[in-house]
Amino acid sequence: MKRAGLAILPALLLAACGGGGGVAPRPAREIPVPIPGGVAGLDRVLGQTGGALIGMFGQPVADVREGSARKLQFGNATCVLDAYLYPKGRGEPVVTYLDARQTDGSPIDRASCVGALSVARNGVR
Template sequence: MRIGIVLATSALLLAGCVGPPAARELPSTPPVISTAGLERVLGHDAHGLVALFGEPELDVREGEGRKLQFAGPICVLDAYLYPKGRHEPIVTYVDARQPDGRDIDRASCVAALIANRKR
């Protein structure tokens, strides 16, 4: 009988230790996204991208924005262009992925597309 009481009490005490995980506090500032290696793309217009990578696989316009997509055997690069003042739209952001959709470093993708173009 005593063993049953001890086991039941122990089980209740252990159950009190298990609960929902503590909520994590979100960082006060957003993470910094590195632009190292993207100097040949960021801030450039569509003509500069075509000169660098060749004709895009996809050219989508929506409102004032434009997305140019360049693809090679290693990766797919999406370049997002938006107007700055009265100037020609320029690349403000790039995204990259492998052909199967997995992530790839953006600067590595830029380098791979440039190398593929030089062949």
């Protein structure tokens, strides 16, 4: 008897979920479109000099220097990328860290932002 009751339970639960009509469907969420880049996209940026970044993304929207450190900020309608450059030894500062966000401040994958900036600048797909 217990077993028969357990077999019927899933059917009853499914029936309870059916067509009440009083519940409005959830609005569809906007699905983010993947942008070329992946993790490999970071390889193109990490370790690069400021000149190389400007060659990739164009003129930065901000260029901040503090001592021997430098932050270059690049942006477009999709995202904002902050590249932090620090010297290694006596050499020219290179990118050691990246931070990215959407233009409204929401998080975005760093590699996706690199890809979006590349597409906007170079038409690369």
